[in-house]
Amino acid sequence: MLTPHHASMSATLAQIVGHQQGHHGWSQLYAALHHLHRLQHPPLRRLLETCWQRRPHISDVHLITLLSIAVRDLALRHGDHISVFRPDLTMPQRSDLLANLLTEHEDSLADAASDHSNSFTGARRFLVPQLLLGHFAARHNLTDVRYLDLGTSIGLMPRQLNSRTVFEQFAPDLTWRPGQPAYVDIPLSARYGVDAHPLPTLDWIRSCYGPSTYYQDRFSELLWSLDQTADVHVDINALNILDLPRLARHIRDRQINAVTVSMVLYQYDDITRRRVIAAVVESLTTPGILLTMEPAHGLLQPGCHIDAYLAGSHKPIPVAAVSDAHFIGHATAEPGLAHILEPTISRRSA
Structure with missing residues (x-):
């Protein structure tokens, strides 16, 4: 049972195995992982239970992605495990390799999944916040827009804002229906980012x-994108957004009036998400x-929905x-969208 x-x-x-895009x-x-979980593989069960104990608010889908990232990080650092990702393996072959890896590195994988986040940093996700x-x-x-990005990773989104070069590189691949709002520079006077300790390295992001x-x-x-925006300064601080009093002080002390949180809140249960938004x-x-950008159905289906909070x-x-x-x-x-757009600025046709 x-x-x-x-x-x-x-x-x-x-x-998640049946995701339309195959992730x-x-x-x-x-x-x-699903196969080993059905078999009640002891190291996998213990690893999951350790993570649940250490991170009681974590969502299932975030834990799955985190454990997979931890496995990939281990494999990239220790070449003898990289074969678990070979595309030509059969299910039994991959499951056996993964079972051995989990058995050998149970503690270090549990530590990685407990101490880190899914820090995937999409270079195109700033396209919509730039416009809005x-x-x-x-x-x-x-x-005077004083801007903060929550779960900022290496601070890419704050760097990209107002980079017309980066925007024009990626914008043609995102077609707006009925039409893209016109590009408008943001009068940024400060760019901040926060993420939980330890701040992710480029190796972890890879x-x-x-x-x-x-x-x-x-x-x-x-x-x-990092190369194009290398001269942009972003003030990044280690701050766990679940520390709600500290998060609120951070925003008030800096007189923040614009916040984004991209692909972060899905990591937590519904009550925790609402508390972060309220803070x-x-x-x-x-x-x-506040602009929230969250995956459709918690990464279980393609797509992303974007909400604004005043x-x-x-x-x-x-x-x-x-x-x-x-x-x-x-x-x-x-x-x-009409509540956000400046009515005097026309849209660009798709």
């Missing part, structure tokens, strides 16, 4: 990219805005839905 925790994990593993190279490892924050500032006649040509291309975009909106300087309000305003969480494909305007 499975405990409720393990039963929920088993169901989530079954769903670009991760699905075979997910399938092996620019229009929000214009609509409210803001000349491990968050799957074993496929698709992910190699996405990682190359990240490196190119942010109640601390923002007015007029202020300072002092807990009510989400749906502004856009994106067909792919890597922001390649199309973005569909939601009814709430």
Whole structure:
């Protein structure tokens, strides 16, 4: 008999294995994890239980991705384990290799999954915040936008904002329906980012990219974007956003009036997500805005939905839905987009 925790994990593993896009190279490892979990593989069970004890608010899907990243990080650092990602392996072969790896490195994998986050840093995810924050500032006649990115990883999104070069490189691959809002510079006076300790390294971020040509291309975009924005200063601090009093002070002390949180809140249960959002909106300087960008159905289906919250309000305003969480494909305007856009600025045709 499975405990409720393990039963929920088993169901989530079954769903994530069937993801329509195959998670670009991760699905075979997910399938092996699912197989071992069904067999009640003792090291895997203990590893999961250790993580649940250390991180009681973690979502199943985040723990699955974290464990997979920890395995990939170990494999990249110790070449003798990299064969677990070979695409030509049969399910029994991959499961046997993974079982041996989990048995040998149970403690170190548990530590990695307990102490880190899924720090995948998409180079294209700034495309929508660039437009929405620019229009929000214009609509409210803001000349001083003090911006904070939660779960910032290496601070790529704060660096990319207002880079017309990077925007024009990636924007053509995201088609807006009915049409892309016009590009507007954001009057940024300060750029901040926070992430939990330990702040992710580029090596850890590389491990968050799957074993496929698709992910190699996405990682190359990240490196190119870092090079293009190397001269931009971002003040990054180690701060766990679940420390709500400290998060609120951080926002108030810096008079933050614009916040983004991208592919972070799905990592936690619903109550925790709502508490984080409440701490942010109640601390923002007015007029202020929070943009949340979260994967559709918690990474179990393709896509991403984007909501806005105005300072002092807990009510989400749906502004856009994106067909792919890597922001390649199309973005569909939601009814709430009109609340954000500056009405005097026209849209660019798709």
